[in-house]
Amino acid sequence: TQKQRFQGIVHSLTDQCWDICMEKPSSRLDSKTSFCITNCVDRFIDTSNFVVNRLEKTQSTFSSELDN
Amino acid sequence: TQKQRFQGIVHSLTDQCWDICMEKPSSRLDSKTSFCITNCVDRFIDTSNFVVNRLEKTQSTFSSELDN
Amino acid sequence: TQKQRFQGIVHSLTDQCWDICMEKPSSRLDSKTSFCITNCVDRFIDTSNFVVNRLEKTQSTFSSELDN
Amino acid sequence: AQELLTKISEKCFKKCIAKPSSSLDSSEQKCIAMCMDRYMDSWNLVSKAYSSRIQ
Amino acid sequence: AQELLTKISEKCFKKCIAKPSSSLDSSEQKCIAMCMDRYMDSWNLVSKAYSSRIQ
């Protein structure tokens, strides 16, 4: 379902951004860590979009490579 | 099945505890490594139980967070 | 299917050999990295074959261990 | 929420228990409790950030 | 090719973006473009090496 897909992506992003942004867990989520997590999500989506867009431009090359 | 679930957990625990406890593989499993692996399994189960119990106490907060 | 199984193994090998062989991505795949990737695939297959062959020789021990 | 519980256990075990000893001492328990709350905070923050990008 | 896209995004995010900042700057974009091409080169090389071993 749509909701499961959404939660699957949130799990995967939380997993990755936690490793990048969280140092020692403390009694609250400090602003530096919050900022890092939000940026991490945004830059990860930027990266995915960049990859997909760039792939579309080179689609023919890519298809032939995958068909090897 | 029950057996598959059991083996799935054993695979996951062996994977994690191997990375934590095993340095260079030698000609037998030395007592330090055995002790580390057994403690690793026990502390991992303690951690899971702690997380589940603590979550049950704060269930309502948690549910509302997941429903956002 | 056969093709999906093949691609699954290629994904897994690319994932592992990328981490071992790729330092900073550059404008082309240099010969040192290519050589490393090809060797990585070959040695990984050697390792799997070695593990499977050695296991067959000790099959009875292994079965009894898994049946514990 | 099974997947979240599994993730929290794995991540917080790794963060809070460097070398597993013969019991879970009180400083490890305190660390797990904070780690768990921060992981849930992070999950909610990621969920919000991702929602606002796909809308 | 969904699995390949997901892998490329994860691997190249890790290689090219050490600390996520408030935008994807041009040097990060350049790194992602090269990383993506090299990951596809690697995929093809692995595919060829593995094919030749199983034949």
Next chain:
Amino acid sequence: AQELLTKISEKCFKKCIAKPSSSLDSSEQKCIAMCMDRYMDSWNLVSKAYSSRIQ
């Protein structure tokens, strides 16, 4: 036992082969053999420890 074989290959490749060269030399083979036996020992030990906790 397919999953165990895959795990052993991955873990022992990582432990025993730092930089893949043009053949599997005898010291690497010796390492893989020991690694494999220790991984199976560990699997059995984990299985016993986990069994005794859930009973």
